[in-house]
Each structure stands twice: as C-alpha cells, then as structure tokens.
Amino acid sequence: MSDVDLTTSVAGLVLPNPVMTASGCAGIGKELDQFFDVTELGAVVTRSVTLDPRAGWSGPRMVETPSGMLSGTGLQNPGLQGFLATELPWLAQRQARAIVSVAGNTLGEYAELARRVGDSPGVSAVEVNLSCPNADFGDREVACDPYLTGKVLSVVRRDVPRGIPVLAKLSADAPSIVDVAAAAVKAGADGLVMLNTLAATVLDPETLRPALGCGTGGLSGPAVHPVAVRCVWEVHQAMPDVPIVGVGGVRTGFDALQLLAAGASAVQVGSAIFSDPSAPLRVVGELRAELARRDLPTIADVIGRAHHPEGDLS
Amino acid sequence: MQAAGEVLTVKRAGAYRHLTLVAPGVAERFRPGAVVALRIGGARSDRLLRRTFAIYRARPTGAYGGTVEVLFAVDGPGTDWLAKASPGTAVDVVGPLGRPYALPKEPVACTLVGEGHRSASLFGLAERLRERGCGVHMVLGAPTESMLFGVLDARRAAKTVVVATEDGSVGIQGRVSDVLPDLLARTGTDVVYASGSSDMLHAVAQAAELQGAWSQTAVDVPMPCGTGVCLSCVLPVVGEDGVTRMARACTEGPVFRGDRVRWGDLESVPPDTWGAGSGAAR
Numbered sequence: 001m002s003d004v005d006l007t008t009s010v011a012g013l014v015l016p017n018p019v020m021t022a023s024g025c026a027g028i029g030k031e032l033d034q035f036f037d038v039t040e041l042g043a044v045v046t047r048s049v050t051l052d053p054r055a056g057w058s059g060p061r062m063v064e065t066p067s068g069m070l071s072g073t074g075l076q077n078p079g080l081q082g083f084l085a086t087e088l089p090w091l092a093q094r095q096a097r098a099i100v101s102v103a104g105n106t107l108g109e110y111a112e113l114a115r116r117v118g119d120s121p122g123v124s125a126v127e128v129n130l131s132c133p134n135a136d137f138g139d140r141e142v143a144c145d146p147y148l149t150g151k152v153l154s155v156v157r158r159d160v161p162r163g164i165p166v167l168a169k170l171s172a173d174a175p176s177i178v179d180v181a182a183a184a185v186k187a188g189a190d191g192l193v194m195l196n197t198l199a200a201t202v203l204d205p206e207t208l209r210p211a212l213g214c215g216t217g218g219l220s221g222p223a224v225h226p227v228a229v230r231c232v233w234e235v236h237q238a239m240p241d242v243p244i245v246g247v248g249g250v251r252t253g254f255d256a257l258q259l260l261a262a263g264a265s266a267v268q269v270g271s272a273i274f275s276d277p278s279a280p281l282r283v284v285g286e287l288r289a290e291l292a293r294r295d296l297p298t299i300a301d302v303i304g305r306a307h308h309p310e311g312d313l314s
Numbered sequence: 315m316q317a318a319g320e321v322l323t324v325k326r327a328g329a330y331r332h333l334t335l336v337a338p339g340v341a342e343r344f345r346p347g348a349v350v351a352l353r354i355g356g357a358r359s360d361r362l363l364r365r366t367f368a369i370y371r372a373r374p375t376g377a378y379g380g381t382v383e384v385l386f387a388v389d390g391p392g393t394d395w396l397a398k399a400s401p402g403t404a405v406d407v408v409g410p411l412g413r414p415y416a417l418p419k420e421p422v423a424c425t426l427v428g429e430g431h432r433s434a435s436l437f438g439l440a441e442r443l444r445e446r447g448c449g450v451h452m453v454l455g456a457p458t459e460s461m462l463f464g465v466l467d468a469r470r471a472a473k474t475v476v477v478a479t480e481d482g483s484v485g486i487q488g489r490v491s492d493v494l495p496d497l498l499a500r501t502g503t504d505v506v507y508a509s510g511s512s513d514m515l516h517a518v519a520q521a522a523e524l525q526g527a528w529s530q531t532a533v534d535v536p537m538p539c540g541t542g543v544c545l546s547c548v549l550p551v552v553g554e555d556g557v558t559r560m561a562r563a564c565t566e567g568p569v570f571r572g573d574r575v576r577w578g579d580l581e582s583v584p585p586d587t588w589g590a591g592s593g594a595a596r
Binding site: 025026027031032034035047052053054055056057058059060061062064066067068069071073076077078079221222271272273274275276277278 | 315316353359360361362363364406408536538539541542543544545546548559560565581582583587588589590591
C-alpha cells in the first residue's frame with residue numbers, strides 16, 4: 001500500500017495528494033487544525049471572501065435533509081481587508097497550500113478581489129465562486145449563464161498574476177454545464193471546480209414556509225454526489241484536457257475515487273466536515289487504500305479511467 | 315478534540331434523558347459551560363449534522379475511563395436516536411467545545427439560574443465557584459415539576475435554592491424572571507450565571523443589569539458542526555468596540571456576557587451589524 005503515489009497536479013499546481021477542503025466548509029483551515037495537520041492536505045480552500053464584510057443571512061441557516069443538508073449563510077466573512085490582515089497570514093505561516101475563493105457582486109469587485117488576492121503572499125490558486133447574483137447583469141446568477149461566466153473569468157484571469165491558476169466553480173443549476181465550462185475555459189479559466197451546491201428549498205413542517213431564513217439555499221452532502229459525478233463525467237468527456245476538481249458529497253475514499261475516475265484531477269471534501277472534522281485527512285487515507293486494492297500505483301492511473309473502454313476496476 | 319466514544323447508559327430523568335458517554339480525553343479538558351457535539355446514527359449515518367449538548371458532568375477517571383454526561387429533551391430524530399441508543403453504541407464525540415463560563419477572581423456572591431434540563435451546565439460551575447470561596451445561590455425553573463432538573467443537586471451545591479414552576483406544581487408559581495430581582499438584591503449578587511431559553515436569558519440579563527451585576531449567559535441553539543466552520547449558529551453580539559457582529563455560538567459562545575447579546579434581535583441580522591446589507595449568495 002505504501003507504494004501508492006497520490007501526487008497530482010491541477011493546472012500546473014502540484015499537490016502531494018488530490019484532497020482539498022471545499023469552500024465554505026472549512027473556515028480558513030485554522031478551525032480544523034486542532035483535529036489534524038491541514039498542511040497534509042492537497043490544499044485548503046477558504047470560505048469565499050467578498051470585497052466588503054458580510055454579516056450573512058438571518059437564520060435558520062442550515063437544515064438537515066435526507067442524506068444531505070440545505071444551507072444559506074450568505075457568505076458571512078470579514079471582507080477582503082479583514083481576510084488579508086487576519087486570516088490569510090495564518091495559512092501562509094503554516095505553509096498550507098491556500099486556494100482563496102472569491103465572490104463578487106460586480107465585475108469591478110471581481111477584478112479588485114483578483115488583483116489583491118493574487119498579489120498576496122501564500123496564495124496557491126484562486127477559486128471563483130460564480131453562484132452569486134451579478135448587479136452588472138440584472139442580478140442574474142453568473143454560474144447559470146455561459147456569457148456571464150466568461151465575462152467574470154476574463155476579468156479575474158486578467159488581474160491574477162500568471163503562474164497562479166484561476167479555477168471556476170460551476171453549478172449544476174446551469175441548463176448546460178458543458179456550455180458554461182467551455183465559456184469559462186475560453187475566457188481563461190485554468191481549471192474547473194464542480195459542483196457548487198444545488199439550489200433547493202425545504203419547507204418548515206409547522207409554518208409551511210421555507211425553513212431557511214433566506215428561502216432557497218444550496219443542497220450539499222452525499223445526496224448530490226451522483227450529480228457531481230455526472231457533471232465531471234460530461235465535462236471531461238467534452239474537454240478531456242481541462243483540469244477538473246470534483247466536489248459534491250465526498251465522505252469516503254471511494255466517493256473521491258469516483259470523481260477522479262470520472263475525470264477529476266483532485267477532489268474537495270465539504271459538508272462531510274460538519275459530521276466528521278477529520279474527514280479530509282481520513283479521505284486521503286481511504287483513497288490510498290482504494291488505489292492499492294486495485295493495483296493502481298498513481299493518481300494518473302485513475303484520472304478519467306471511467307471513460308476508458310478497457311477499464312477494469314473490479 | 316475528537317474521540318471515539320460509546321454509550322455507557324441512557325436513563326430517564328423526569329421529562330428528560332440523562333446520557334453518559336465514555337469519551338476518552340474529553341473529560342480531562344472540560345470546563346463548565348463547554349459543550350460536546352455528537353454524531354447521530356453512527357459512522358456511516360445519513361444524518362450529517364451534529365447535535366450539541368452542554369456538559370452536565372465530566373469524570374476523567376473511572377471504571378470505564380473518562381466519561382461525560384449530558385441532559386437532553388427528546389425533540390427530534392437526533393435526540394430520539396440518542397434516547398434509544400443501547401449501551402455500547404458507538405458515538406463520535408467532538409469536544410469540549412466553546413467558551414466556558416468566566417469565573418470571578420474574587421470570592422463574590424453568585425446566582426445561578428437554570429431552566430429545565432438546561433440547568434445541567436450549572437452544577438459543575440457551582441462546584442468551581444465554591445472552590446473559589448464564592449457564595450452560590452440557585453434558581454431553577456420549568457413549566458411544571460416533571461420538567462425541572464437538578465433540584466437535589468442544587469440543594470447540595472447552593473446556599474439558597476429557589477424553585478419556580480409556571481403551574482405552581484412545586485415551589486413558587488411563576489417564571490424564574492419573576493423571582494430574580496428580589497433574590498439578586500437579597501443576596502447581594504455580583505455575578506449571575508444563566509442557562510436556558512433565549513427569552514429567559516434576556517430576562518436574566520436585564521435583571522442583572524438592574525442589580526448592577528455581571529451576567530454570563532449560556533445560549534442553547536442548534537450547532538450543526540460545533541467547530542466553527544458552518545457559520546449556522548450565529549447571533550448578533552456587541553463587541554468591545556461597540557460594533558455588532560454575527561458571532562458563532564459554538565466558538566465565540568455558547569457563554570456570552572448577557573449585556574453583549576442583542577436579545578431582541580436574535581431572529582434577524584440587525585441592520586447596524588458589521589457587514590449587513592451587502593449582497594448575497596450561497
């Protein structure tokens with residue numbers, strides 16, 4: 001088992017293993033450091049940072065759903081200045097590979113976030129949260145529209161220094177995720193992160209009104225894992241050379257393996273952290289065992305394997 | 315820390331359940347007011363959100379190794395599973411979590427106010443306060459006698475014990491907030507500690523302020539992760555700088571200074587909160 005090499009690379013970023021935290025599920029990494037050494041992960045993806053501080057939505061912000069959860073926090077965060085001053089330095093000092101998630105309301109905000117995050121020491125990559133209404137485009141949600149996605153990505157790519165990969169986080173709420181993925185790549189995205197949460201609503205049994213304070217929220221957890229596998233599969237099929245980070249409902253090594261075999265080069269562990277704060281590092285170990293059991297010595301032997309007609313993974 | 319715990323016993327305690335867990339390493343780090351976050355349904359459970367409970371007692375050593383005890387009401391699928399868990403059932407435990415009750419440096423007069431099973435966190439506190447030479451008084455309240463918890467414990471732990479039930483089935487008829495102003499004045503209380511519903515904590519914070527006493531209030535709100543990452547247990551709290559922020563009950567709490575919490579605004583993000591009113595996304 002010790003012969004398995006988990007090293008992978010995403011858009012030129014070399015990682016010791018393919019497991020990252022998912023944005024919004026691991027704070028800034030510091031919260032999890034009491035449970036395991038976060039520098040042992042492939043990377044830590046921060047919760048989304050916005051230009052101005054955000055208090056977030058009023059509650060309830062999270063409800064349990066069958067094999068999942070519905071959440072709507074409203075991106076509570078201290079804003080770019082607070083993030084750069086008080087949060088990013090911890091990740092840099094720990095020498096964790098930090099991927100900073102950015103979210104903007106306007107193209108101008110995305111540009112400023114890209115510039116200032118990209119110029120900060122200790123940033124390995126920038127992940128672009130596109131599940132935000134954009135005020136420049138009548139508050140339409142960017143990730144649902146190839147044109148808007150391309151606009152945002154071109155702005156971010158322009159302002160993040162060369163050498164720092166820009167990853168676009170896509171949504172299955174788009175009519176065609178392949179079209180949005182193509183637009184993101186054409187506009188300069190170096191890689192794709194799939195999926196963000198799925199828009200969903202749950203009603204309160206007493207009031208018969210939406211259970212979340214914000215009404216409609218995002219569905220995550222094992223319930224959405226097959227949707228993530230489908231999206232990774234489709235996009236890898238259409239664009240086999242584009243690096244993909246698979247995310248959605250991963251809580252075991254086999255869940256991670258499925259996303260890799262569908263075409264992802266890395267995976268993120270998200271809401272599983274709520275039920276098991278050690279989940280990301282546990283998934284690294286379980287993934288290693290999954291590869292060993294199948295006599296697959298490297299991650300490269302797994303990526304996209306589900307597309308090979310001769311694939312034998314029994 | 316995270317510990318592979320297991321159920322030692324689940325017993326009835328009036329209207330509640332009293333759960334004792336073997337949880338090596340957790341008890342050693344316990345301070346009164348801290349909580350544990352329990353995974354529901356075992357390792358491969360499809361219930362993904364943790365349930366958090368204030369620690370009633372923690373024993374670092376014993377026949378079974380370190381144990382922690384919690385009290386809970388069966389009010390949903392998570393607590394229903396715990397209530398039915400047989401001895402030996404594996405329960406993953408994360409804890410102790412959160413900011414505990416702040417202890418006074420001087421031997422001052424303290425009144426501890428508990429509502430229903432939420433009084434559980436006050437008994438370990440009473441012990442620590444007595445060790446410091448503090449005078450300890452207790453008020454326990456509930457809608458009815460069967461929903462009181464810890465009256466016997468209280469008689470051992472406190473100089474004065476006042477019991478209030480809303481239906482008058484035992485003690486004074488009324489709510490704890492009805493008896494508090496008089497008791498605080500009579501005992502010359504310097505610090506009030508309270509654990510209960512937010513309505514009760516609000517009333518306690520007001521009574522403490524009128525008396526000129528400090529208040530330490532332990533909130534009981536759902537904490538889906540317990541570790542500070544999910545940002546779902548937040549409430550508006552005024553900081554040292556006078557600015558309101560959405561603070562996490564699991565990390566900045568569950569014990570807050572009663573005069574810092576915006577009790578009247580718990581259902582919302584007040585418009586003057588730091589970062590309120592900017593755009594939204596999920």
